[in-house]
Amino acid sequence: MDSALASDGAVYLPRTVRTAAKILVVGHFAVGKTTFVGSLSEIRPLRTEETMTQAGALVDDLAGIDGKTTTTVAMDFGRLTLSDSLVLYLFGAPGQQRFTRLWRDMTHGALGALVLADTRRLEQSFEVMGLLEEHGLPYAVAVNHFDGAPAHPEEEIREALDLLPETPLVTCDARDRVSSTRALITLVEYLHRRTTQEHV
Amino acid sequence: MTPPAPRHERGLVRPYVVTDGRSHPTRNTFDLVTLVMAHGDRPLGGLSPEKRRLMELCLGGALSVAEIAGHLMLPVSVVKVLLGDLVDSGHLTTRAPIPSAELPEAQILQEVLDGLRARL
Numbered sequence: 001m002d003s004a005l006a007s008d009g010a011v012y013l014p015r016t017v018r019t020a021a022k023i024l025v026v027g028h029f030a031v032g033k034t035t036f037v038g039s040l041s042e043i044r045p046l047r048t049e050e051t052m053t054q055a056g057a058l059v060d061d062l063a064g065i066d067g068k069t070t071t072t073v074a075m076d077f078g079r080l081t082l083s084d085s086l087v088l089y090l091f092g093a094p095g096q097q098r099f100t101r102l103w104r105d106m107t108h109g110a111l112g113a114l115v116l117a118d119t120r121r122l123e124q125s126f127e128v129m130g131l132l133e134e135h136g137l138p139y140a141v142a143v144n145h146f147d148g149a150p151a152h153p154e155e156e157i158r159e160a161l162d163l164l165p166e167t168p169l170v171t172c173d174a175r176d177r178v179s180s181t182r183a184l185i186t187l188v189e190y191l192h193r194r195t196t197q198e199h200v
Numbered sequence: 201m202t203p204p205a206p207r208h209e210r211g212l213v214r215p216y217v218v219t220d221g222r223s224h225p226t227r228n229t230f231d232l233v234t235l236v237m238a239h240g241d242r243p244l245g246g247l248s249p250e251k252r253r254l255m256e257l258c259l260g261g262a263l264s265v266a267e268i269a270g271h272l273m274l275p276v277s278v279v280k281v282l283l284g285d286l287v288d289s290g291h292l293t294t295r296a297p298i299p300s301a302e303l304p305e306a307q308i309l310q311e312v313l314d315g316l317r318a319r320l
Contacts, residue, residue, distance in 0.1 A: 011260070011261075011263075011271075012260055012261025012262060012263060013235065013261060013262040013263060013264075014262075015261070015262065017235065017262065018295075018299050019297065019298055019299060019303070019308060019311075020233040020234075020235055020264060020297035020298075021233075021297070021298075021308055021312055022231075022232065022233050022297070043267075046266070046267060046270025046271065047270060048266055048269040048270050048275070048276050049273075049275055050275045050276055050277060051275055077266055077270070079264075079267070080315070080316075080319075082311065082312060082314075082315025082316065082318075083311060083314075083315050086308075086311050086312070086315060087264075088312055088315070088316075089232070089233050089264060089266065091232070091266070105231075105232060105276070106232065108231060108232075109231055109233070109297060109298070111305070111308070111309060111312070178320060181316055181319050181320055182320070184316055185313065185316050185317060185320075188309055188312050188313045188316060189313065191309050192306060192309040192310060192313060195304075195305050195306040195309060196306055
């Protein structure tokens with residue numbers, strides 16, 4: 001760890017940073033969350049792990065060691081310093097319902113979420129979209145382009161995902177920095193629009 | 201005095217041992233993106249190996265709670281407990297991710313947007 005840190009001068013934040021914003025990148029297993037975060041992050045993406053008991057509590061207690069099922073949930077994240085004073089964190093989060101405490105932690109203070117979807121498995125996006133709605137977090141959907149995946153007209157995808165008319169839907173290539181940046185911009189434009197509309 | 205535990209020993213020590221059995225920090229003010237800054241003038245002697253590793257990491261510059269957990273390879277919940285203690289003992293200060301409650305979200309979003317567009 002120490003050598004990795006020492007060799008990477010950009011590990012620490014500029015002293016001038018005052019605001020840390022947070023956006024979630026969510027979606028089902030193997031949809032490209034880690035790739036998306038990795039192509040945008042200025043630091044080597046980091047992973048934090050959280051041990052969850054089946055009941056969703058954090059950190060085992062001594063009394064229940066035997067017979068308690070624990071799961072390790074990993075969360076990948078990256079960082080983009082956007083100005084002298086502003087840093088943006090992207091959290092790639094698993095979409096499993098049972099990790100509710102992790103979700104509470106992640107969504108707290110987040111500006112919004114980008115839902116990554118795969119046209120071959122659109123129905124698997126419902127759980128994560130439901131979780132976002134439950135936590136009141138606005139989102140846009142980015143269809144991650146996979147080689148060999150069939151291209152569908154936007155209307156068909158909107159209908160299949162049952163999206164609200166105002167929810168943005170874009171296509172992106174999570175491996176590509178520019179394409180991923182554009183998807184993120186679409187989300188933030190939407191969030192900005194919502195905020196200004198609410199306050200008029 | 202015990203030397204800091206090497207990183208590869210992670211997993212041998214259960215999280216609740218690192219935190220003296222506690223699963224909640226002394227204060228409930230840490231978000232994943234709360235910014236953490238270390239005070240270089242505080243003695244590190246007497247700190248547990250994990251707290252010392254955390255301090256050594258943070259003495260290099262400002263980091264978020266999530267980054268500290270990632271670099272130390274400790275669960276976020278454990279890091280929050282350690283941070284709470286180190287803030288209490290004056291080793292660290294933290295800064296809320298959004299500096300002022302009055303800073304309108306629209307302004308933050310505009311700044312995020314400007315920053316992202318500048319990257320294209």
